Amino acid sequence: MSWFSRKSTPQIQTSDPRLPPELERYIFEMYALEYADPERILQLLPVCHRVRVQLEPALCRTRIFNDGSDEQRLPTCEIDVIDRLSTAYPGALQNIVKNIMLIGERRDTVERMLRSCNGAENVFLAGCATRGLDLSLISPSLRHFHCTAETLELLNWKPEALTHLELFNIDGHSHGRVPQTLLRLLSRKHFPRLAHLAISATSVIRYQPEVIPHLQNLESIFIRLVLVSVSDYVEDWQDGVLTANDFWARAARRIANRLSGAVD
Known part of the structure; x- marks a missing residue:
C-alpha cells in the first residue's frame, strides 16, 4: 500500500521551465561553452528535452568553411549541409547562424553561404575568390566584418550596423591598397556606426598620417585604431x-587601463 495517494503526491512539472526562456538558454550556453569547447553541447543534448531545444541552435551559431587548414578549434562545415538545412527548414538559418568564417573557398560557396545565412552578424572572409562576389548578400545586421582590401573594394551595400572592421592581407599581393581603399570609403561616409577599425598591412604605421584625419568623417564618437600582426587571425x-x-x-x-593610470 502506498503511503501517498496520487492526489497528495507532489508533482514535478519538468516540462514547464521555472526560469524565463532567455535566462534558461543563457545558463545552458554558459555551462556548455565554459571551456570554449562546443563539443560539450553534444554531451548535454541528451540531458532532457528542454536542454536540447535550448542548446541545439548553438551548434549552428558559428559556421566555419576552411579549405584544407587545421588551425580552427571549432568544427568545420560543408556547404552541402547548409543547402540541405536551408531546403528542409526555410529561413531557419537566418535566425540561428550569427558567425561565419570562410577561408580559401570558391565564390559560389561564399555566395551560397551568405544567401542562406543572411542574418549573420560576424563575417570573416580570407583567401576566398571574391572577384564578382555579390556583397549585397551580406546581412544588413552585419556588425563585424573581417576581409582584405580587395574584398572591401567590392562593397556595394550600406553597412548601417557595422561597428567593427578589420582589414588584412593574406598573400601580400595587395600591399599599398589598404590605405587607398580605406581613404576612399571613409571619405564617402559609408560607415555611420563604425567604432573599431583594425588595419594589418605591411608597414601600416606609415599610413597613420593618411588615415587618421579621415576618421573625422565618421559619425561614431570613439574611434580606436588597432595595429595587429597577421599571425593569429583564425x-x-x-x-x-x-x-x-x-x-x-x-x-x-x-x-x-591607460586612461585609469593603471599602466603607462
Whole structure:
C-alpha cells in the first residue's frame, strides 16, 4: 500500500521551465561553452528535452568553411549541409547562424553561404575568390566584418550596423591598397556606426598620417585604431566567438587601463 495517494503526491512539472526562456538558454550556453569547447553541447543534448531545444541552435551559431587548414578549434562545415538545412527548414538559418568564417573557398560557396545565412552578424572572409562576389548578400545586421582590401573594394551595400572592421592581407599581393581603399570609403561616409577599425598591412604605421584625419568623417564618437600582426587571425576570431576575448577586447582593456593610470 502506498503511503501517498496520487492526489497528495507532489508533482514535478519538468516540462514547464521555472526560469524565463532567455535566462534558461543563457545558463545552458554558459555551462556548455565554459571551456570554449562546443563539443560539450553534444554531451548535454541528451540531458532532457528542454536542454536540447535550448542548446541545439548553438551548434549552428558559428559556421566555419576552411579549405584544407587545421588551425580552427571549432568544427568545420560543408556547404552541402547548409543547402540541405536551408531546403528542409526555410529561413531557419537566418535566425540561428550569427558567425561565419570562410577561408580559401570558391565564390559560389561564399555566395551560397551568405544567401542562406543572411542574418549573420560576424563575417570573416580570407583567401576566398571574391572577384564578382555579390556583397549585397551580406546581412544588413552585419556588425563585424573581417576581409582584405580587395574584398572591401567590392562593397556595394550600406553597412548601417557595422561597428567593427578589420582589414588584412593574406598573400601580400595587395600591399599599398589598404590605405587607398580605406581613404576612399571613409571619405564617402559609408560607415555611420563604425567604432573599431583594425588595419594589418605591411608597414601600416606609415599610413597613420593618411588615415587618421579621415576618421573625422565618421559619425561614431570613439574611434580606436588597432595595429595587429597577421599571425593569429583564425585563432583570434575564434577566441572572440567562443570567449569574447579577441584583440578588440584586449585593446579595450588596455585603453581602459591607460586612461585609469593603471599602466603607462
